[in-house]
Amino acid sequence: MPAAVSNLGALDAAHHLHPFSDMKKLNAAGTRIIERGEGCYIYDNHGKKYLDGFAGLWCVNIGYGRREIADAVYKQMNELTYYNTFFGTTTPPTVLLAQKITAHAGPNINRVFFTGSGSEANDTWFRMARVYWAAMGKPSKKTVIARVNGYHGSTVAGASLGGMKWMHEQGDLPIAGIVHIGQPYWYGEGGDLSPADFGLKMARELEAKIDELGEDNVAAFVAEPIQGAAGVIVPPETYWPEIARICKARNILLVTDEVICGFGRTGSWFGHQHFGVEPDLAPIAKGLSSGYLPIGGVMVNDRVADVLVNEVGDFNHGFTYSGHPVCAAAALENLRIIEEEKLVERVRDDVGPYLAAGLKSLEDHPMVGQTQSVGLMAAVQLAEDKETRARFEDRERAGVEVRNHCLANGLVLRATADRMLYSPPLVITRGEIDQMIVITRKGLDHAWKVMKG
Numbered sequence: 001m002p003a004a005v006s007n008l009g010a011l012d013a014a015h016h017l018h019p020f021s022d023m024k025k026l027n028a029a030g031t032r033i034i035e036r037g038e039g040c041y042i043y044d045n046h047g048k049k050y051l052d053g054f055a056g057l058w059c060v061n062i063g064y065g066r067r068e069i070a071d072a073v074y075k076q077m078n079e080l081t082y083y084n085t086f087f088g089t090t091t092p093p094t095v096l097l098a099q100k101i102t103a104h105a106g107p108n109i110n111r112v113f114f115t116g117s118g119s120e121a122n123d124t125w126f127r128m129a130r131v132y133w134a135a136m137g138k139p140s141k142k143t144v145i146a147r148v149n150g151y152h153g154s155t156v157a158g159a160s161l162g163g164m165k166w167m168h169e170q171g172d173l174p175i176a177g178i179v180h181i182g183q184p185y186w187y188g189e190g191g192d193l194s195p196a197d198f199g200l201k202m203a204r205e206l207e208a209k210i211d212e213l214g215e216d217n218v219a220a221f222v223a224e225p226i227q228g229a230a231g232v233i234v235p236p237e238t239y240w241p242e243i244a245r246i247c248k249a250r251n252i253l254l255v256t257d258e259v260i261c262g263f264g265r266t267g268s269w270f271g272h273q274h275f276g277v278e279p280d281l282a283p284i285a286k287g288l289s290s291g292y293l294p295i296g297g298v299m300v301n302d303r304v305a306d307v308l309v310n311e312v313g314d315f316n317h318g319f320t321y322s323g324h325p326v327c328a329a330a331a332l333e334n335l336r337i338i339e340e341e342k343l344v345e346r347v348r349d350d351v352g353p354y355l356a357a358g359l360k361s362l363e364d365h366p367m368v369g370q371t372q373s374v375g376l377m378a379a380v381q382l383a384e385d386k387e388t389r390a391r392f393e394d395r396e397r398a399g400v401e402v403r404n405h406c407l408a409n410g411l412v413l414r415a416t417a418d419r420m421l422y423s424p425p426l427v428i429t430r431g432e433i434d435q436m437i438v439i440t441r442k443g444l445d446h447a448w449k450v451m452k453g
Helices: 008-015 023-029 067-079 092-103 118-135 156-161 195-213 239-250 271-275 302-312 325-340 343-364 395-408 430-452
Strands: 034-038 041-044 049-052 109-115 143-147 178-181 218-223 253-256 281-284 296-301 368-374 377-382 414-416 419-422
Touching: 049 430, 067 325, 092 109, 092 296, 092 325, 109 118, 109 302, 118 156, 118 218, 118 253, 118 281, 118 296, 118 302, 143 195, 178 195, 195 218, 195 239, 218 239, 239 253, 296 302, 325 343, 343 368, 343 377, 343 430, 377 395, 377 430, 395 414, 395 419, 395 430, 419 430
Parallel strands: 143 178, 143 218, 218 253, 253 281
Antiparallel strands: 034 041, 041 049, 109 296, 281 296, 368 377, 377 419, 414 419
8 A cells, every 4th residue: 555545644634624624623533534435334444334324415315336427427538528518518418417407396497507516506596596686677685584503505605694603703704685584493492382383483584584674675585495404403394385475475586405405315306395385596416416526506497597598698607617517427327326216206105214213213212302304314302301302501512422422333423413413325225224223322322321420
């Protein structure tokens, strides 16, 4: 093995700045180096095997090591490695991918603007919404309403749209023209209200904020169908229908951020379909290529697309890698696999309900206050007293103790404070789900002893 390869940890500490990391602490602890993946498993450079309960970063929907993707990428690279989509040009996989995406998006979504990531996709629709309203003769409609603890990427616009204060503290965010309303997190904030009543209450914060700002000043409302990074927070059933009603009644664009929820994770092709609403704009990424190559985009409803095409003229926005032909080829093959292996249906009818039942079985544990899941997107809410919904004073530590014990036992999970998050590949088997549940229970047992000891 070359010296450079055998010394990757030291090289990483010396040269690589990681995202969302305290580099001083990371360098002291050492970086975990992942060398290969197969199916739902990853392997580190010491040969340790981990069941990836998080699909990379919500994205490896078809699992690791699919030769079909490598073959499609190799074929495209031999034909055309790159060309741009500026100056009246395109490439065959770019066109075919746009058609394939919209075939699953609903009858009124027929166009896609391609980006390189979900963050870029959120920047894109943000500009697109303002351009749309200006073309409609309403240039004052500029403000976007988003949610506390929403996540929409880490670019300047994306981080501003997201409602995470710890991100806003760095870089003087949010930028002007973005405001936030509350989140539909019943377990943590619902008080004595029923979930149904709380869902309506939080949806109607949108209406109150529109009244405060003035309808003629509001361009759009954006939210994830299910909050991802905030902790897989599934809104009450009353929430999304009321949000859609308000957007329609008040003439503002509805934007559903499908970066995590899209391409089968919820048991529908897109999260908005699961909740029965139709967006005007919808950023996508992650599961679009199952993480095999970076690609994102914005799905555009005909309401907006017709104005962009017929009224705007030049839309002065784009990226060098918009619709990159090799990334598009990878995404096309990924979508073919999802279709042919009926993975969306599999999540809806088989492994999604099976995961829900497995997690539900953990509710007998003294540390589990609630479990939530939609498809293969799930959370375990930790609690110190499940009867009163009282949470641990040190919520971060509670989650970290569970996560780290699970990791030591070969299961990758994510902890957002006191919520344990699950987002496994869509190809996961029932046996692998059983393994996840067994290791999670061990992690809960360990953490309970630590937190109560």
